[in-house]
Amino acid sequence: MSDTLVLAATTGAVRTLTLNRPQALNSFTAEMHRQLRAQLEAAADDPAVRCVLITGAGRAFCAGQDLAEISSGAVVGNVVERLYKPLALRIRSMPVPVVAAVNGVAAGAGANFALGCDIVIAARSASFIQAFSKIGLVPDCGGTWLLPRLVGRAGALALAMTGDKLPADDAQRMGLIWQVVDDAALADAAGALAARLAALPTRALAQTRLAIDAAVGLGYEEALSMEAQVQRDMAQARDYTEGVEAFLGKRAPTFTDR
Ligand code: T3D
Numbered sequence: 001m002s003d004t005l006v007l008a009a010t011t012g013a014v015r016t017l018t019l020n021r022p023q024a025l026n027s028f029t030a031e032m033h034r035q036l037r038a039q040l041e042a043a044a045d046d047p048a049v050r051c052v053l054i055t056g057a058g059r060a061f062c063a064g065q066d067l068a069e070i071s072s073g074a075v076v077g078n079v080v081e082r083l084y085k086p087l088a089l090r091i092r093s094m095p096v097p098v099v100a101a102v103n104g105v106a107a108g109a110g111a112n113f114a115l116g117c118d119i120v121i122a123a124r125s126a127s128f129i130q131a132f133s134k135i136g137l138v139p140d141c142g143g144t145w146l147l148p149r150l151v152g153r154a155g156a157l158a159l160a161m162t163g164d165k166l167p168a169d170d171a172q173r174m175g176l177i178w179q180v181v182d183d184a185a186l187a188d189a190a191g192a193l194a195a196r197l198a199a200l201p202t203r204a205l206a207q208t209r210l211a212i213d214a215a216v217g218l219g220y221e222e223a224l225s226m227e228a229q230v231q232r233d234m235a236q237a238r239d240y241t242e243g244v245e246a247f248l249g250k251r252a253p254t255f256t257d258r
Pocket of ligand 1: 023066140
């Protein structure tokens, strides 16, 4: 029987997935990819799950690809196409919001995996490293797309070329991540954020992600048309009726769409 490399726990409507190879700083093996994908599918298919929270066991979030596994024979290009690309796309297509709670170092594909989540909250001692250049690679797991959009071309190139360790506070100042909290407060702060998102109309939140990502490639007028189309769809959903009725009735809404 294989080890449990991704722990899953549910609190209310929040499914927490914990990368669990602390002895190798939660670096990705093919088996950890497989288990993470299975857990993401299970969360996507479970109507009771309204937010996914991803974190790491031990002192790291994720150190990217397990370099020992690669040197033992896996083919680099294949791994990126076969494992990292579907992972990044799965995160982007989750029907509920995805929060990354970065508890320690996030390096290489581990950094970009975190940055591809919807909201990134980090412990103050955490850091982000585009470690690729140090081993003769280029950013992957969405890094080439994400970094310039998050911090602009200048910041993206500097981070990717130097591979310097970026402390969480600097990452937040640059707009790479959303929030930094004291280490001891991370689990509670991330849990509270995830619970808050879970109580919101999660279908509209997932559509918000899609619309914002789509708008990046559109002109202003096209973006306005796309918004009108998405809004038409959202207005057909129960959550919209519930939100408006709750507002007018001066009561708290109960959102159920997904
Ligand atoms: O197929 C492909 O390769 C393409 C896909 C690429 C995607 C990528 O992610 S490429 C980038 C891969 N990641 C890295 O290059 C990061 C390598 N790790 C580090 O640079 C450092 O470990 C950290 C800066 C992340 C942390 O440094 P530090 O000093 O806090 O910890 P450490 O002592 O280096 O690591 C602790 C242990 O974890 C150590 O094992 P040991 O000696 O205690 O048995 C170390 O070997 C292991 N570890 C850390 N990162 C990895 C790893 N083992 C395998 N793969 C790793 N990526």
